[in-house]
Amino acid sequence: MWLLLAGAIVVEVAATLSLRASDGFRKKIWLIPVVLGYLVSFALLSTSLSLGMPVGIAYGVxxxxxxxxxxxxxxxxxxxxxxxxMGLGIGFIIAGVLTIELVGSVH
Known part of the structure; x- marks a missing residue:
């Protein structure tokens, strides 16, 4: 599950950076990694959810x-x-996700 989620994250980040590299879709070649990246990322995220990962934790991470x-x-x-x-904000985001993870795993 976690390895699939990690793959989804890496591919989604690559797709988002490709979107930025496309310069507002002016560089059309970048649309290929954008579309493929988002499709693969959602497929990997979906698979990790189908294997039992809670949606709140998966989407948060x-x-x-x-x-x-x-x-x-x-x-x-x-x-x-x-x-x-901005770095502080990123730290708060990470702290929030860790809190959700820790609280979500306690039953």
Whole structure:
């Protein structure tokens, strides 16, 4: 389950970065990894859910990791800003997802 979710995250981040690289769809070649990436990412996410992962945990981890990775990689690949305050926000997102994970796993 977790390996599938990790794959979904990596592929979704690649698709999102490809979307940025497409420059508002002006560079059409980037649409291929965008569309394929999102399709594969949702398929992997769906499979991890079908194997029993709770949707709140899966989606929380998927979205939080996606936000954090896109923000950090966007800084290095596209020279986008990443301030300490944005880093703090990413930390809060991670803390929130960890809280959901810890509370969600207690029955």
């Amino acid at each position: 998927w979205s939080a990791c996606g936000v954090a990775l896109v923000a950090v990689l966007g800084k290095y690949l596209f020279a986008e800003p990443l301030t300490w305050l």
